Amino acid sequence: MEEINSTPLRRSEQLGEEIEERIVTGVYPPGTRLDEQELAASFGVSRTPVREALIQLASAGLIDVRPRRSAIVPEMSAERLYEMFEVMAELEAMCGQLAARRIRPEELEQLQEAHRACEVARDAGDPDTYYQLNEVFHRRIYEASHNGFLAEQAMALHRRLRPYRRLQLRVRNRMSTSFSEHAEIVAAIVEGDGAKVADTLRAHVVMQGERFTDLVSTLREFNAGDNTSGGI
Amino acid sequence: MEEINSTPLRRSEQLGEEIEERIVTGVYPPGTRLDEQELAASFGVSRTPVREALIQLASAGLIDVRPRRSAIVPEMSAERLYEMFEVMAELEAMCGQLAARRIRPEELEQLQEAHRACEVARDAGDPDTYYQLNEVFHRRIYEASHNGFLAEQAMALHRRLRPYRRLQLRVRNRMSTSFSEHAEIVAAIVEGDGAKVADTLRAHVVMQGERFTDLVSTLREFNAGDNTSGGI
DNA sequence: TTAACGTGTCTTGTATACAATATTTCATTA
């Protein structure tokens, strides 16, 4: 009896997650055509669950589907990406502000623990680990907002922006800067200064999105290999 | 210059919109089981497009689907609803703040026009018309934010909260109060005072969500619809 | 040579058939 997954996912959900993972990690870079038959064959299922997975991803905004034409991984323009970071910054700020008021002692302890873990990764100069721990850190804040809907929205968008954020961590000193900002955020939460938490978080996220130079180079790296209709 | 729906919708998208409409207007009240065959029969199509529509709605959060069991219209708890209004308030505030900086003369003109239209509906004491014009008013602000992604997110959530907002307009004096608040908002935008716009909008939306008494009675009214397809 | 057009192939959209699981019903027993 090694039933690990208590809620058996539908096939299409598993597929959706797998395809999303591939999009988000760049296996399917922007511009990739998602052929239903091809995907079906590669997953060893029929087209039906694949279609359902694609529809799911489409309504989450991860892919574009045009009627009677293959779904494609959209080429995000720098402008669009900046817009998304702008919204992300505000969601994070909101989470932080609420968290400053509502966080519980044990949650604060967990947040500080996540922060310390980031420090280790920074000292080790390991961007990949830092990236993962950074996710945990931010998720703790989302949860401490004690607004479940907000936390879901923040996580969804955070996930969508993953590939871009990930590459940015390799920019010079970004990891260090990020960690210092985290420290400020934690301090402000401890003080219970909601406005300060919000401002710091907003700046923290905007910093990732605002520098168009970095951003565009990120996009270049991403869109590399596809030189049609250069979406920047 | 708006595009005149150049892309013909897939059948499942039409179905999705229709079903969403029925959920949002209370034809399918919370708790309703959405039987695929039944829906297929009533729309005169096979189960396939119905399923695709349901999956779409599910990933938009409008319905719950549990594996091997019918999709249902979720009964939203007052807490959940409050959470959603809290997020809506912040999104609106953000739109307003950006709009104060970025709105263009012709957009300001359109906004003021929408505002004047609301006034007519208020004077006529017509909540249904007011409700529709109110949507236009808010949408103008979303668009004036010049952040397309934000505007999309705001519109999606606004739409999801429609039924609850709609019923609230019938609360005593709500229409009048709402209109006064709109006036403040427009004034602050004209002044270009982003912070004031944000605060006013936040209060405007929170007012709709924060009063638990009204909210819960709204929910009651909604959840009482377990009798057959009566519809609002 | 190039542009236009039509045919053929490919891919998506929908219907139907079948498989697997949840629900209901009804008989049986304490």
Add this chain to the structure above:
DNA sequence: TAATGAAATATTGTATACAAGACACGTTAA
């Protein structure tokens, strides 16, 4: 009578078959 359990039924999940629009390519004409 209430609880239990197993068969019957109903409903979802997946596969396959067919229909219809999009794309590719080759042919023809200027």
